[in-house]
Amino acid sequence: MNVSDTEVVWSILKSAGFENTNSISEADIVLIVTCAIRENAENKIWERLTYLKGRKRARTKRPLKIGILGCMAERLKHSLIEKEKAVDLVAGPDSYRDLPRLLALTENNQTAVNVLLSLDETYADVVPVRLNEDSVSAFVSIMRGCDNMCTYCIVPFTRGRERSRPIDSIVKEIQKLSDEGVKEITLLGQNVNSYRDTSQESFSLGNETKMAKGFKTVYKTKKGGLRFADLLDKVSLIDPDMRIRFTSPHPKDFPDEMLQLISERSNICSHLHLPAQSGNSKVLERMRRGYTRESYLELVNHVYDIIPDVALSSDFICGFCGETEEEFQDTLTLIREVKYSSTFLFAYSMREKTTAHRRYKDDVPSEIKLRRLSEMNQAFREVVAEKNETFHGKxxxxxxxxxxxxxxxxxxxxxxxxxxxxxxxxxxxxxxxxxxxxxxxxxxxxxxxxxxxxxxxxxxxxxxxxxxxxxxxxxxxxxxxxxxxxxx
Ligand code: SF4
Structure with a gap:
């Protein structure tokens, strides 16, 4: 998402006459696109800021302006500006169009801030400028924000409500990338498969959203709009020799028509990311994920039935509030049972503002979190080594x-x-x-x-x-x- 946001930011600044450089000594402005999901990512940004503040102080001729963009800007605006006095500009994920104005304000030594979240900003009409034009693949952002309220997650607070780009603007962007020779597209969104284009009146006649069996949401069932399966159908017809991937989905939004389409279209990759987060139903309930271990496994088996060659990947968090040793063992057995091709494994770090921060205690000691993280890694490595052997001769x-x-x-x-x-x-x-x-x-x-x-x-x-x-x-x-x- 940060790469995609950077490409949007660069497109907006380029249109306003700015030029880019890879060298900090040549730069007049350094903008850092940030992520606030994990503590570790934020710590890296603070380290980077300390380094940049040193460069700023050492400048004698041209001043150096520093800006923080994205999720961390929204979350830490006060400490960035008041306490740390670290930056000249703070712009949240929905304020990138305002960057030329904000940068102009910094010329008068003002600190410029815009962290307003929007209900409809999707940057649909901004054609991203690709950072690596030699790459054979490209990211296309199709929706922003999240309406789920997983108790551990900061995204709904830093990125706002779900909103989707109109289907036509996505098709146009992908057609352009295909014409430029790009061979692989990854459709991006915080809940990419919750995509819903309601930009035209005629789209509003659709039925209620169908969810995977045994899954529920904290919000009321949505009606109408063109859904992710409609989008996949359209974009996979643009260029039969262009691979289509997508990330990051929520397991609840995998209706049969989407699975069927993936099984039939040769250019939609048979790779599904099904973020489980935990293998234990009680932990999943505390996380407010909207499913149990059983319903998740039922979905996995259903996916294997419709797309037998599918490669599955997942995210897991260990050491979430109150996670017992027994509950953690369920995560290990799930990793072994599903046989994922890849996983993203994390030790829980509590984020301020989240429901977990208000409601639960971050009570699993860090050494236990780290031991569990290493056990998840070990379980995954064993499974994937075996899985990769099944490819021999194919x-x-x-x-x-x-x-x-x-x-x-x-x-x-x-x-x-x-x-x-x-x-x-x-x-x-x-x-x-x-x-x-x-x-x-x-x-x-x-x-x-x-x-x-x-x-x-x-x-x-x-x-x-x-x-x-x-x-x-x-x-x-x-x-x-x-x-x-x-x-x-
Ligand atoms: S689905 Fe849950 S984990 Fe994913 S972005 Fe939304 S709140 Fe965060």
Missing amino acids: VQLVLVEGRSKRSDKFLAGRNDGNVKVIFPSIDIPVEFQSKTTSVIKPGDYVSVKITGSSSQVLKGEPLYHSSIPDFNKNLCEQMGLNHCKLSL
């Missing part, structure tokens, strides 16, 4: 990202399930069964036979250049797969 379609970090003689890319694949950089046939060969470049789709793995990567031999539709067609025909995605 052929995967890999989108090439660039050279492997370890050796120039190898290339790195990702399969459909978002697992990293390393393979030698050699010339290969330009297509299946062709005698003509060509080099492999970033942005190419390559068919790779997996020959080895670790808990972090798959290793393989590249076979031939391909495309998403050709790969699926060949694989289904040649290997007689029982699950075959439709080629568009």
Whole structure:
């Protein structure tokens, strides 16, 4: 989200005549885009600010202005300005359009602040300026904010209510990225699959939102609007050779029509992020996640039924308020049972303003949190190492990202399930069964036979250049797969 916000900020500033530089000594203004979700992220920003304050004091000729943007700006506006006297500008996540005015105010040595949250700001008409134009992939923000009130989370307070961009503006942006040669899009939002476009009257006739079985929300059921499945349908038709991913979803918003669409469209990746947070129903209730361990597992099994090859990932928090040893064991068994392909694991850090801060005690000692974090890591590593072994001998379609970090003689890319694949950089046939060969470049789709793995990567031999539709067609025909995605 921070990358996507930075691209929006840069687009707004570029239109207002600002230029960018990678060197702090050349810069007149340094803007830091921040995240307040975890204490650790905030600590890093405070360290960065201390460093920048030193640079600011050391400047003798041109002054250096420092600005804090995003979630942390909204959360800590008072201490940033009054207590720390650290910054010249503070702008919340819904105030980026106001940046040129705010920067002009700092010219008169005023501290400029705008942290108002909006009910409708989506930056729909701002075309983000990509920070890494060489990258084969791009992020597209489709909605902002969150209406869930998980007790541990600061996002609803720093990012405001859910609002979605009109579908047409998203389709236009993705079409442009496809024309520029981008091969993979990640649709972004705090609750990306709660997307709901109500921008036109004709969209308001839809039925009530269907939720996954056994899931509930703290807010009243919403009606009408074009939903995430409608958006996925439209964006996956733009370019059959462009992969579509999305993050971060809430498990409640996976209705069957969306799962069905993912199982049928070859360019919508069979990789779903299903953030569980805990494997214990009592902890989930204290977290106010709206589901039990049982309903989460029922959803997982349902997803496996509809998309058998799906790669699942998840977020887990250990050491949440009151978490007993027994409750934590349920998280370990869930990690082992679901067999995730990747996980984001965290020790709980209490955030001010959250419901947990008001209602519960952060009573799990930090050494226990750290021990549990390491046990979650260990459980996940064992599961994923076993899971990656099941790929041996299989052929995967890999989108090439660039050279492997370890050796120039190898290339790195990702399969459909978002697992990293390393393979030698050699010339290969330009297509299946062709005698003509060509080099492999970033942005190419390559068919790779997996020959080895670790808990972090798959290793393989590249076979031939391909495309998403050709790969699926060949694989289904040649290997007689029982699950075959439709080629568009
Ligand atoms: S769904 Fe829960 S964890 Fe995710 S952003 Fe919203 S409040 Fe935070």
